[in-house]
Amino acid sequence: MANNSSNGDNQTTTKPPPLPSPLRFSKFFQSNMRILVTGGAGFIGSHLVDKLMENEKNEVIVVDNFFTGSKDNLKKWIGHPRFELIRHDVTEPLLIEVDQIYHLACPASPIFYKYNPVKTIKTNVIGTLNMLGLAKRVGARILLTSTSEVYGDPLIHPQPETYWGNVNPIGLRKLLCLKLHHLLPCTHYIVHGGFGAVMMRGSVAETLMFDYHRQHGIEIRIARIFNTYGPRMNIDDGRVVSNFIAQALR
């Protein structure tokens, strides 16, 4: 097994973070933090929106193409003066002024991410680049919801952040693999395509986040989300916990 003591990346930034939009310091913005949630009509995104909307100083903008999400998940906020819903595909650029970005737009269920793997990859790569471009332009802090899939089939349980993961590059789950550090010396992560498209979210999207952080000083956060379940999740979602529950109920 590879040396797991460190992720090997030099995490120092080369630049200080860009200044946030000057509007953030205006009288108006002190009372309103404008927050963008991509994928906010989905399972986790809609719960995040509920939480953000509880703070009366927040203005929340949801961007979603409704591929797996639904307006129904947000119905209590539609028409609210601090809430805005935009039908938009993150693979296209988005020009808005925001202070924070929560980037969740990506199908997380195997049924959906395998449905059109090329589109899933585009969402992960181009969608994340577009959101990072927006963060850079307006000086917004950005959070990416990554995935436990970055570890591949882990040999250590539970996985600490220092664990590199264990990915078999010729395994059935990865039709296209290449060592990303051949292209980008700052990372050890591996790129997966095809059936492993969801891993792109973790590996390439995390890489892009760190590269923007190092090169442009953008303030970033990454949350590696493991198996989730709960209200608003599709019973046929296909993830492990919902599968067990659905099978037990049936």
Ligand SMILES: O=c1ccn([C@@H]2O[C@H](COP(=O)(O)OP(=O)(O)O[C@H]3OC[C@@H](O)[C@H](O)[C@H]3O)[C@@H](O)[C@H]2O)c(=O)[nH]1
């Ligand atoms: O191209 C796309 C694909 C999907 N989406 C939206 O993104 C949202 C994804 O939400 P889902 O309910 O499918 O999934 P979840 O909320 O469980 O996943 C979320 O958390 C876990 C992370 O690993 C996922 O990347 C993240 O999307 C949906 O609202 C969907 O419509 C887009 O806006 N654009």
